[in-house]
Amino acid sequence: MAEGTGAEVDLRLLGGFAFTCRPDCGLCCYAEPRIEPEERERLLQILPGVDLRIERHASFLRARPEGGGCQLLDNQRCRGWSARPSPCQQYPVDVHIGERAQATLVLSCPGLDLSSLRSRTPWAERGPAMGLEPELAVVRRRWGTRGSRLRSEAQRRHRRYRSALERAGRWVDEEEVRREFQSRLPMPRPEDFPCEDPPEAADGLERLPLFFDGRPGPVALAGGLGGWELLELRATGGSEPLGVVPPPDRPPELSVEGQELLRGYLSYFLERDALFGTVIPTIGADSSATVRDEVEAELRAIGAMVLSRADVRKRGLRGGSGALSARDVEEGIRATDQDLLDRPTWGARL
Numbered sequence: 001m002a003e004g005t006g007a008e009v010d011l012r013l014l015g016g017f018a019f020t021c022r023p024d025c026g027l028c029c030y031a032e033p034r035i036e037p038e039e040r041e042r043l044l045q046i047l048p049g050v051d052l053r054i055e056r057h058a059s060f061l062r063a064r065p066e067g068g069g070c071q072l073l074d075n076q077r078c079r080g081w082s083a084r085p086s087p088c089q090q091y092p093v094d095v096h097i098g099e100r101a102q103a104t105l106v107l108s109c110p111g112l113d114l115s116s117l118r119s120r121t122p123w124a125e126r127g128p129a130m131g132l133e134p135e136l137a138v139v140r141r142r143w144g145t146r147g148s149r150l151r152s153e154a155q156r157r158h159r160r161y162r163s164a165l166e167r168a169g170r171w172v173d174e175e176e177v178r179r180e181f182q183s184r185l186p187m188p189r190p191e192d193f194p195c196e197d198p199p200e201a202a203d204g205l206e207r208l209p210l211f212f213d214g215r216p217g218p219v220a221l222a223g224g225l226g227g228w229e230l231l232e233l234r235a236t237g238g239s240e241p242l243g244v245v246p247p248p249d250r251p252p253e254l255s256v257e258g259q260e261l262l263r264g265y266l267s268y269f270l271e272r273d274a275l276f277g278t279v280i281p282t283i284g285a286d287s288s289a290t291v292r293d294e295v296e297a298e299l300r301a302i303g304a305m306v307l308s309r310a311d312v313r314k315r316g317l318r319g320g321s322g323a324l325s326a327r328d329v330e331e332g333i334r335a336t337d338q339d340l341l342d343r344p345t346w347g348a349r350l
């Protein structure tokens with residue numbers, strides 16, 4: 001499955017996207033990137049005072065407290081750029097390793113142009129991605145050092161889930177599910193709203209959904225004051241309240257272009273192996289649901305989450321009412337995608 005890259009990573013889901021990192025952003029630096037053992041020494045040589053957090057033998061660059069950015073984030077710039085850990089070098093490419101290794105994009109990154117989501121061309125037939133060559137070089141290097149081992153472990157876990165569901169008569173092949181839903185994407189229904197309780201800021205700002213907004217910068221969504229609160233985050237920690245809006249209790253109205261974009265996103269999500277990797281382990285032993293049923297429910301829930309966050313973002317930051325435009329839906333996708341990709345799967349991540 002080399003797809004002409006020299007690495008055994010399937011790159012088809014990058015097709016048609018273009019990327020340019022925004023110098024005013026820093027959103028992906030509100031994180032604690034993992035440092036690979038082979039990167040640690042070089043990092044400590046270049047930045048001897050750096051503060052590491054160790055968890056289960058793995059090292060992470062510690063973020064500043066109270067939801068602040070990574071300790072190396074300085075005026076929206078990385079002051080350890082030449083030694084930054086490989087997850088930072090690779091972003092916004094995410095690689096899920098399961099039956100195969102599949103590269104996909106973290107659509108929360110505002111440096112990505114999402115217009116490819118509106119194309120009708122099948123995913124496998126879109127042109128090459130633009131602007132991601134350095135990130136893909138990092139993917140190739142990392143795959144070469146650990147990919148085969150991670151894939152064998154993930155394939156073993158996949159076989160276990162598959163045979164348990166086959167014995168219960170509830171397995172449906174992933175490609176069959178994809179074929180069915182690509183021609184009839186499940187859209188959110190009125191009963192899917194309200195679709196989530198916002199996490200409480202008291203649980204820690206670092207746990208909150210984040211997005212980048214050109215004007216205030218990184219913004220977090222939190223529960224508070226009877227609704228969704230929008231908090232402008234500071235790189236040094238702490239936040240500034242921007243407003244609060246009640247959660248939508250029914251589907252917001254959608255423009256034709258907004259609906260088209262939501263379909264494009266659900267179509268993209270359906271192609272991601274991480275969707276199946278997340279959904280399959282949640283199929284309860286005490287229900288009769290099949291893989292197909294769970295994927296359908298999941299796509300509805302994801303659509304509802306995107307629309308809900310789009311609506312909150314619009315009312316909280318832009319004001320105004322009316323149907324959600326394509327731009328509003330795009331903002332909802334950006335406020336949602338990272339959280340969905342961060343969920344555990346039976347697979348592994350490069």
Ligand code: SF4
Nearest residue numbers: 021022025028109111
């Ligand atoms: S989130 Fe995207 S645009 Fe923003 S700093 Fe990171 S890579 Fe650049």
Ligand code: SF4
Nearest residue numbers: 029070072073078088
């Ligand atoms: S190491 Fe640099 S690029 Fe990585 S999260 Fe920290 S500031 Fe951002």
